[in-house]
Amino acid sequence: MLMVYLRSLVRDEAAIDDLFQETMVVVWRRLDECDLDGPFGPWVRGIASRLVLAHYRKQKAAPMLLSESVLQVVDRHFENINLLAGDTWDDKVAALRECIDALPERQKSVIGSRYFDGLSAAEVAERFELSLEACKKRLQRGRAMLAECLKTKGVLAALESTS
Amino acid sequence: MNDRTDDLLSDWLDDAEENPESKSDVPASEASEAVAQSLLIHGLLADIGRRDDVAESERIQAVMQRIDAEVSAESGDVALKHVPHRRRRFAILTSALTIAAAVMLMFVAFGPHQSVSAAMASLDKVVEAAAKRLDRTYKVRVVDEYPRDKRPQKLSQQAWDREAPEEIDGATIHVRGADQYVMTVMLKTGMTRTSGCDGKVSWSFREDGQVHVSEDLNRFRGAVPGSQQDMPLLNIHANLSQLKIGYDIELADDQETGTDGTLLSRLTCIRKSNEVRGPKQVEVWFDAEDGTVHKMLLDGLPRGRGGPKSVMLELVDQPDLPSDFFTHDAHHEPGKRIRYEDGRR
Numbered sequence: 001m002l003m004v005y006l007r008s009l010v011r012d013e014a015a016i017d018d019l020f021q022e023t024m025v026v027v028w029r030r031l032d033e034c035d036l037d038g039p040f041g042p043w044v045r046g047i048a049s050r051l052v053l054a055h056y057r058k059q060k061a062a063p064m065l066l067s068e069s070v071l072q073v074v075d076r077h078f079e080n081i082n083l084l085a086g087d088t089w090d091d092k093v094a095a096l097r098e099c100i101d102a103l104p105e106r107q108k109s110v111i112g113s114r115y116f117d118g119l120s121a122a123e124v125a126e127r128f129e130l131s132l133e134a135c136k137k138r139l140q141r142g143r144a145m146l147a148e149c150l151k152t153k154g155v156l157a158a159l160e161s162t163s
Numbered sequence: 164m165n166d167r168t169d170d171l172l173s174d175w176l177d178d179a180e181e182n183p184e185s186k187s188d189v190p191a192s193e194a195s196e197a198v199a200q201s202l203l204i205h206g207l208l209a210d211i212g213r214r215d216d217v218a219e220s221e222r223i224q225a226v227m228q229r230i231d232a233e234v235s236a237e238s239g240d241v242a243l244k245h246v247p248h249r250r251r252r253f254a255i256l257t258s259a260l261t262i263a264a265a266v267m268l269m270f271v272a273f274g275p276h277q278s279v280s281a282a283m284a285s286l287d288k289v290v291e292a293a294a295k296r297l298d299r300t301y302k303v304r305v306v307d308e309y310p311r312d313k314r315p316q317k318l319s320q321q322a323w324d325r326e327a328p329e330e331i332d333g334a335t336i337h338v339r340g341a342d343q344y345v346m347t348v349m350l351k352t353g354m355t356r357t358s359g360c361d362g363k364v365s366w367s368f369r370e371d372g373q374v375h376v377s378e379d380l381n382r383f384r385g386a387v388p389g390s391q392q393d394m395p396l397l398n399i400h401a402n403l404s405q406l407k408i409g410y411d412i413e414l415a416d417d418q419e420t421g422t423d424g425t426l427l428s429r430l431t432c433i434r435k436s437n438e439v440r441g442p443k444q445v446e447v448w449f450d451a452e453d454g455t456v457h458k459m460l461l462d463g464l465p466r467g468r469g470g471p472k473s474v475m476l477e478l479v480d481q482p483d484l485p486s487d488f489f490t491h492d493a494h495h496e497p498g499k500r501i502r503y504e505d506g507r508r
Binding site for chain 2: 139
C-alpha cells in the first residue's frame, strides 16, 4: 500500500524507490515513537508524506495542488480502503479492474497506453493522433470516470462518508 | 472540480516534466476531495501498470540491507546496552516488512496466505534469534556426497575435476550475532585452516602460514558451507530477502524434540528455479520458543566447487566465549606474520 501511496504523490519511479526505502528506514528509527495500539498505516503514511514534501522542496518544485488538506484526504482514502473487505490490497481494489474494463473505448485506450504500456502523454497522443491537450483531457476524463465507477462499486462511497 | 484545477491536475500527472509549477492562484483547498481522488486513481493505475515482483523484492531487500548496515554500525558495547529495546524494534519492523513482502509476493511466489504468513513469521523469528549477540557453536556433518562415477552433462570437465581443498566434515563454526564467526577446517594436506570475522575485519590463516586480514567482511567466507550460496547462517539479515525471494518456504505442522529436549519447529525452503543461487533445498530446525537454529540442512549444494552434495549444521553448544574470541589474535601464537590485503597496517 505504501508504494501505491507514493505513486499517488510522485511520478518519478526512481524517486519513489528512494522514498520507499527512506520511509521504511525512518519507520525503523522511530518505531519507539509509534503507538502500536493504534493503526500503523497512517503513521507510516505520515512519515512518507513528510518525506515526499521534503523531496519536492529539494527540487524546488512543490506541486501547487499538494496541500496539507489534499494529503489529509488522500490519507483518509487509503485508510478507508484499508478497512474494505479483502485479504490483500489487490482484493480491496479489485473493482478497479472492472471499472477499467467498463470504460468507453476512447478512455480505455488512452488509459491503457498511458499506464499499462508505460507511454508518456505525448506518446499516447501520437499513437491515437490526438493533440497533446486533447489527450491529456481524455486521460483526465478517464480518471474521473474511474473515480465515479469506484463510487458505484462502493469503494469510494465509503471514502466520501468520512471525508 | 473547476477547469483550472482540472488543468493543473492534468499538467501534474501527464506533462512531460513532473510538477510544473503553476502561476495560477487556484486554492488547493477548493477541491481537495476531487484532487485527492484523482491522485488516488493515478496511484492505483500507476501501481498496477508498473508493478514488478522482482523490483518489489529488490526494494524490500534494499531496505533490509540498510537496516542491517545500521544495526551493524551500532553494534558494540554501547549498543549492547539497548539490545532488548532494539530487538523489539527490529521484530516489529521485520514484521511490517514481512507483511509488505508477503502481500507483494504472495500469489506469485507462495501458496495459501495463511501458511505463508506462518512460515514468514517463523523465518523472522529465526532471523531475530540469529542476530542476538549470543555465542553458538555448530558442527558440520557431510550428509551426502555427489557420485564420482559419471560426470553430469551440465558440469564442465574443469568443475568435475576440481577437488575441494578442505575436509568440511567435522568442521566447527562458532557464531556470534549476524557478523562474527570463527571456523576451523581440516585441509587435505593434514593442516588446519582457521578463518573468521570479528565484525570489523575478516581473516584467515593456515596452520603453517601467515594471517590474511581484509576489511571485506565476506573475503574469507568462501569456505563456510552455505555462505557462498547466500544462506542465512551468517550475515543473516542481508540474506533474509534472498531466502524469501528465491525459495518456497513452508512451516511443517508437526514439531519434534531435540536431543536436549528442546521443542523444534521446521522450515522447509525449496529453491524455485535453477536461476536462483544456492542449495536446492534448505531445512531449518529451530527452537519453537526463541527461534534459535538447532539444525540446518543444506541439500543440493552447487557441485562446481567440488564440495559435498548436502551438509548438516548442528548446534552443539551455546558457550559464553571471551569477548575477543572472534579476533584472529585469539587463535594463533603471538608474532605470527600478518598480511593486510587492503594495504592498511
